[in-house]
Amino acid sequence: MQPFNKATKSSVSKVIIIGGGIGGLTLACACLDAGIQVELYEKRELSAMLSGPGGIFIQTNAIRVCKLLRSGKIYQRFYQQGGKILKGAFFSKKGIPLYISSPQIIGEEDLGICLSRPLLQQILYEALDTGIVRTGIAFEKFEETEHNVKVYFKDGSTTTGDVLVGADGLYSQVRACLNGEERLEEPIYSGMCCWRGFFNGSSIPLDKQYSWLEFWGRGNRFGYFDVGAGQFSFYAFNNSKQGSNDDSVGGSLQALQSIFSDYSEPVPTIIKVLKNESIYRDDIFDRQPLATSWGRGRVTLIGDAAHPVQPNLGQGGCMAIEDAFELVKLLSSEVSQKQEELLLRQFESSRSQRVTRVFTTSRQVGQLGQTDSIIGCLLRDSIYKLTPTWLANLQFRWLFDYYPSWEN
Numbered sequence: 155m156q157p158f159n160k161a162t163k164s165s166v167s168k169v170i171i172i173g174g175g176i177g178g179l180t181l182a183c184a185c186l187d188a189g190i191q192v193e194l195y196e197k198r199e200l201s202a203m204l205s206g207p208g209g210i211f212i213q214t215n216a217i218r219v220c221k222l223l224r225s226g227k228i229y230q231r232f233y234q235q236g237g238k239i240l241k242g243a244f245f246s247k248k249g250i251p252l253y254i255s256s257p258q259i260i261g262e263e264d265l266g267i268c269l270s271r272p273l274l275q276q277i278l279y280e281a282l283d284t285g286i287v288r289t290g291i292a293f294e295k296f297e298e299t300e301h302n303v304k305v306y307f308k309d310g311s312t313t314t315g316d317v318l319v320g321a322d323g324l325y326s327q328v329r330a331c332l333n334g335e336e337r338l339e340e341p342i343y344s345g346m347c348c349w350r351g352f353f354n355g356s357s358i359p360l361d362k363q364y365s366w367l368e369f370w371g372r373g374n375r376f377g378y379f380d381v382g383a384g385q386f387s388f389y390a391f392n393n394s395k396q397g398s399n400d401d402s403v404g405g406s407l408q409a410l411q412s413i414f415s416d417y418s419e420p421v422p423t424i425i426k427v428l429k430n431e432s433i434y435r436d437d438i439f440d441r442q443p444l445a446t447s448w449g450r451g452r453v454t455l456i457g458d459a460a461h462p463v464q465p466n467l468g469q470g471g472c473m474a475i476e477d478a479f480e481l482v483k484l485l486s487s488e489v490s491q492k493q494e495e496l497l498l499r500q501f502e503s504s505r506s507q508r509v510t511r512v513f514t515t516s517r518q519v520g521q522l523g524q525t526d527s528i529i530g531c532l533l534r535d536s537i538y539k540l541t542p543t544w545l546a547n548l549q550f551r552w553l554f555d556y557y558p559s560w561e562n
């Protein structure tokens with residue numbers, strides 16, 4: 155693979171990134187490839203930054219970005235260490251296939267890669283040069299001057315750059331500062347919580363023809379997927395009150411056992427091998443999409459800081475990866491200093507339609523998956539069963555129509 159070597163002609167020589175999640179780390183990789191100096195600040199310590207619950211789908215659209223970065227090193231490690239997204243399906247909780255997905259819908263061998271979150275973070279982090287990522291440093295506020303932006307951290311230190319990018323997630327402090335607020339307003343609760351974790355696939359009779367499966371019940375769903383090296387990640391959604399927990403039933407394992415006891419195999423067997431202490435539970439949120447511009451001056455946002463979505467399509471992180479690439483591509487174009495701010499607005503408007511569509515489709519899939527009335531579930535399952543696969547594919551096909559390139 156040919157390394158990209160774009161000696162930037164842009165007047166943007168230094169980018170400051172806040173947040174070392176998927177978006178921030180990918181952005182730093184893209185900046186290096188484009189010859190732009192970059193500093194990334196992450197509030198967590200390194201070990202915490204390289205952790206995270208459960209696994210994640212990095213789908214073909216985002217994989218195409220990864221293939222272009224760091225001379226293909228990220229892409230190669232994904233395929234060496236992750237699990238390929240092959241044939242998968244939505245089943246009813248009784249084990250009846252409702253929708254079957256396969257890489258054939260886009261004429262590829264796979265639909266991307268699934269990885270454990272710690273491994274994903276590690277691969278992105280290790281693709282960067284030493285010293286780029288500074289951990290244990292929390293962003294506090296920024297101030298713009300005529301030619302740059304000054305960033306203040308909670309420990310009293312400061313830095314300056316040409317552009318500041320908030321990649322600091324759902325509760326973005328950079329976004330709060332853009333809004334002139336001390337803290338960002340609360341996100342929108344989806345009505346469901348999610349449990350996540352891992353299990354070893356070797357002791358469970360999984361149907362080998364599928365690399366992922368999701369079972370739909372009444373007000374709850376259970377899914378699992380191959381993350382490579384014999385490991386699988388599971389997730390389970392359940393309609394529940396915001397802020398509730400599993401204490402009253404004796405822990406998450408007991409909650410899963412009781413909610414999913416009447417699901418078809420392999421769900422009960424998977425739950426049987428889980429360990430209470432390694433199950434992670436949290437509430438699921440999103441935020442209404444912003445208009446076509448979400449930054450100001452020399453400051454912009456990417457990923458969940460700009461457009462958090464419900465995790466029903468497995469595309470939130472993929473959008474952060476796409477954002478990172480598209481932003482750097484624009485920043486590395488030849489412009490005068492005065493036009494830098496325009497580039498940031500151009501980036502935001504170029505992304506808004508796609509991320510809004512992901513937001514809307516994700517909510518729709520969530521509503522279907524979490525339907526809790528008997529009639530609603532019967533209708534949902536019958537419609538999915540009767541819909542020809544080619545028609546059902548249209549709901550998802552457009553997600554993969556993204557072909558990043560450094561060329562214009």
Ligand SMILES: Cc1cc2nc3c(=O)[nH]c(=O)nc-3n(C[C@H](O)[C@H](O)[C@H](O)COP(=O)(O)OP(=O)(O)OC[C@H]3O[C@@H](n4cnc5c(N)ncnc54)[C@H](O)[C@@H]3O)c2cc1C
Nearest residue numbers: 173175176177197211293322323457458465468470471472
């Ligand atoms: C259950 C679940 C399943 C999901 N599954 C998928 C999937 O399969 N595929 C997919 O693509 N997406 C998935 N997502 C969505 C995905 O996790 C997010 O969209 C993605 O993590 C967003 O990346 P980000 O870099 O924008 O933000 P984050 O990953 O949230 O990273 C933000 C970083 O900023 C840091 N930070 C925050 N505040 C500060 C501060 N003040 N100073 C410095 N640093 C700060 C944080 O510590 C964090 O490291 C899922 C989400 C959930 C909840």
